[in-house]
Amino acid sequence: MRAASTGFAWLLPLVGQIALAQSAPAQDAPAEPAPAVEAFKPASSNQGGKEYPQVNSEGRARFRIVAPEARSVRVPEWGGIDLTKGEDGAWVGTTRPLDEGFHYYRINIDGADVPDPGSKPFYGAGRWGSAIEIPAEDQDFYAVEDVPHGQLREVLYHSESTDATRRCFVYTPPGYDEDTSKRYPVLYLQHGAFEDETGWGNQGRANLIMDNLIAAGESKPFIIVMDNGGNNFAGGPRRGAPPAPGGAGGRPPGRPRFDFSGFAKIMTDELIPFIDAHFRTIADQPHRAMAGLSMGGAQTRQITLANLDxxxxxxxxxxxxxxxxxxxxxxxxxxxxxxxxxFVSYGSRENTAAAKANHEALEAAGIVNTYYESPNTAHEWQTWRRSLYRFAPLLFRD
Amino acid sequence: MRAASTGFAWLLPLVGQIALAQSAPAQDAPAEPAPAVEAFKPASSNQGGKEYPQVNSEGRARFRIVAPEARSVRVPEWGGIDLTKGEDGAWVGTTRPLDEGFHYYRINIDGADVPDPGSKPFYGAGRWGSAIEIPAEDQDFYAVEDVPHGQLREVLYHSESTDATRRCFVYTPPGYDEDTSKRYPVLYLQHGAFEDETGWGNQGRANLIMDNLIAAGESKPFIIVMDNGGNNFAGGPRRGAPPAPGGAGGRPPGRPRFDFSGFAKIMTDELIPFIDAHFRTIADQPHRAMAGLSMGGAQTRQITLANLDxxxxxxxxxxxxxxxxxxxxxxxxxxxxxxxxxFVSYGSRENTAAAKANHEALEAAGIVNTYYESPNTAHEWQTWRRSLYRFAPLLFRD
Known part of the structure; x- marks a missing residue:
């Protein structure tokens, strides 16, 4: 039996938001108020000098919004957190313990969905918005350490097929500018749906993960290219119209369920030649990788399997x-x-049955492959940071 | 008579915000509602796919916030714009015609100052917040054109004096990676108070200005380094405590009114050596420039005059x-x-008397210098974009 090979998982964040927006907050709110008031500290994802939101050692998040005239202030995520107004005109609310890692959220003030003025901005869920970093036991692997750092470069290039100037980010490893005779392999690394080319550098911390891995001697140095994979895809569901779950339906044999052909053309005909012309790459198949998260994984699957040369x-x-x-x-x-x-990975809180079954079936067929499961994480960035951290050391080992 | 040489102009945006927050909105609001409803288009500073805020050919800005349960929605800037609620639960308001260029603003929903979810985020006024781009007659000089592009690089480096990893952005001109035997002069370019190292690349569009100037043959190619000048300064006023206007007061002779010594030390002892070690600079005095806006101008004045070698x-x-x-x-x-x-510049809506007087006095003393006044702009980014556009062609002409 063939397990479903390409899922609709990248729609989950969106579907989740729609569901949350429609849910009754009182029923889905945490069952009891948070008992731990001590040890709350500003989140590392905050803007400089901002005291809120805060996190504590249990992984609870606490929000505080000054809105003296508001009728209601809520955080729609996590079942809906109703903030309570204090004497000082500030509204405060606390979540249940959250998974380690990085979570998008919004503030809703009297029906208006707005960013939290305390959070740095991150692009995800189709907008520049807020997110909170819950400290993780393994957070050192993506921390800013006093090691040699690579550069994260904003690069503009012209795309013939779209007649537009496009932007990508390029990570060059430490030492790239020092020895200009050395050439490097390249990983093309894609974001998820309703995210963009800033995701891996900002919330993914790909540059810091690589700096730390390279300093520890655990990964070869290579270039990473992060482009915009687009948020629409021909032939598939669109925002606001989620697909029926499971089942391939009446799709003609051989026709991909999702058509990433526009992005695939940019990738193979424009981006790769541009990168090979403007960076010191080793421009051949053995030294070129592609990976992606969620929708970016589906794109990776489709583009690599169609271009194994x-x-x-x-x-x-x-x-x-x-x-x-x-x-x-x-x-x-x-x-x-x-x-x-x-390499295939999922968070342990995702539906991993098909991936595990396929991993084992491939092994049984003599095709060596790696399956990694991130403990206690869902369809979120902590899963993907950990995935990059484990994927990178496997690359370009000659 | 000596004209005041270092002003407090960099405090103006902050002081303005404080004043606006205390003012009665009804009195300061535009005298009449905006008549022009046609030709409003999404602002170029919007997030992708966001219809609001909008701008029209008169330079009016129109805001729209969906907040069905709110009691009041305002934009505190420009004297205070009270938005009006429509049948659909969305609040709409229009400004008077605004100056060409880039303006920070906030949305206030029932007393909560929050970013507009329609705007891209920009760092200024001490926070990641909203801004609107009013189309300017001369906007082509900072537009994305199909010309060779340089790179804007996020660079991390270790600072001994602060025992911290610091971030700067480095613009490398088109072709920097192609001919690795070529070396370049460097401009150190600073943001203003309550801004940071992202300002010149995001709202300043320094990379695009340089790409266009270089493509037109109007500027030599050079490297630009944009670091974080800090938002505090020893010996001077701090946020919330603006200084008395004018007058040097009881300051001891020879002691600078503002002490940027911490940043000056980073600049001369750490940043410049790091840049010279990691980029292909021409590492001597004739090929090193410094410029800055507002507080960054005051830092430039102090640091360059103390380091003319x-x-x-x-x-x-x-x-x-x-x-x-x-x-x-x-x-x-x-x-x-x-x-x-x-080179000294101001917007025509700023107090330019001292700068003009000093310009003329220097010329009379035989010291060639340039004074530029940006037409119809205030203490805002359009003044500084235009300043860079006119300053860059003067640099490193051998």
Missing amino acids: TFSHIGLFSGGSIAADDPALADPEAFKEKVEVL | TFSHIGLFSGGSIAADDPALADPEAFKEKVEVL
């Missing part, structure tokens, strides 16, 4: 897996020769 | 000027030999 390393983070009877595996020996690394 | 080109944008009897000019011939370019 271009890519040799594949990473799917919460973005589907590859079934043993996938047409790309019709000639297993050819696949094994071309694909150096196949 | 380090800097040869000086740009003060709405950030003071240099009087003919300044101690740095005690030996005019030495000053003329060391200072290749002295």
Whole structure:
């Protein structure tokens, strides 16, 4: 039996928001008020000098919004947190303990969804908005350490197919500018739906993860290119119209469920040639990887499997897996020769059944592949930070 | 008579906000409602896909906030715009015609100051918040054009004096990575008070201004370094305690009114050596410039005049000027030999009397210097974009 190989997981954040917006807050709110008032500290995701939101050692988040004339102030996430107004005109509310890592959220003031003025801005859920960082036990791997740092470069390039100037971010590893005779492999690394090319550098902390891995000698230095994969896809569901769950339906055989052909063309015909022309890459298949999270994983799956002469390393983070009877595996020996690394990951709180089944089926078929499950995380950035941290050391080991 | 050489202009945005917050909105609001309803278009500073805020050909801004349960929605800027609630639960309000260029603003919902969810985030006024771009007649000079683009690089470095990892942004001109034998002059370019190192790249559009100037052959290519000048300064007024206007008071002779010594030490002892070690600079005084806006101009004035063996080109944008009897000019011939370019600019809506007087007094003393006045702009980014656009072509002409 073939397990579903490409899911709709990248729609989950959106569907979740719609569901939350429609839910009755009183019923879904935490069952009891937070008991721990001590040890709340400003979140590391706050703007400089901002005391709120705060987090404590249990992983609870506490919000505070000064809105003296408001009728109601809520945080719609996590079932809906109703903030309570104090004597000072400030509204305060506390969540249940949250998963470690990074969570998007909003403030709703009298029906208006707005960013929290205490949070730094992050692009996700289709807008520049707020997020809170819950300290994680393993947070050192993405911390700013006193190690040699690479650069995160904002790069503009012209796209013929869209007749537009596009923006990508390029991570160059420490030392890139020092030895200008050295050339590097490249990882193309994609964000999820309703996110953009800023995601991996801001909330993903990809540059810090790589700086730390390289300083520890755990990863080869390589270039990372983060482009905008778009938030629309032809032939598939659009915002506001989620698909029916499961089932391939009446899709013609061989036609991909989602058509990322516009982005695929940019990637193969424009972005890769631009990067190879403007950075000191090793411009061949053995030294080119692609990975992505959620929708970016689905794009990675589709683009790499259709271009195995271009890519040799594949990473799917919460973005589907590859079934043993996938047409790309019709000639297993050819696949094994071309694909150096196949890495699939999910958070433990996601539906991982298909990915695990496919991992085992591939192993049984003699196709070496890696499955990683991030403990106690969902379809969120902590899963994807951990995925990059485990994927990168596998790359370009010659 | 000596005209005041270093003003408090960088406090104006803050003082203005305090004043506006205390003013009665009804009295200060525009005298009449905006008549022009046609031709409003989404502002170019909006997030992708956001229809509001909008601007029209008169330079009016129109805001729309969905807040069905709110009691009042206001934009505190421009004297205070009271938005009016429509049948659909959305609040709408329109400004008087605004100056061309870029303006910070906030939304106030029932007493809560929050970002407008329609605007991209920009750091200014001490927070990540909203801004609106009013189309300008000369906007092509900072537009995204199909020309060769430089890169805007996020760079981390270790600072010994503060025992911290600091961040700066570095613009490298088009072609920097192609001919790795070529070396470049450097401009150190500073933001204003309550802004940070992101200002010149985001709202200042320094990279686009340089790309366009270089493509037109109007500027030499050079590196630009944008660091964080801090928002506090020893020995001077602090937030919430504006100084008495004018007058040097009881300041001991020779002691600078504002002490930027912490940042000056970072600049001369840490940042410049780091940049010279990690970028292909021409690491000498003739090929090093410094400029800044508002507080950054005051820092530029203080740091360059104290280090004329380090800097040869000086740009003060709405950030003071240099009087003919300044101690740095005690030996005019030495000053003329060391200072290749002295450029002072203001917006025409600022108090320009001292700068003009100083410009003329220096010219009379035989010290060639440039004074530029941005037409119909105030202490805002359009003044500083135009200043960079006119300053850059004067630099490093050999």
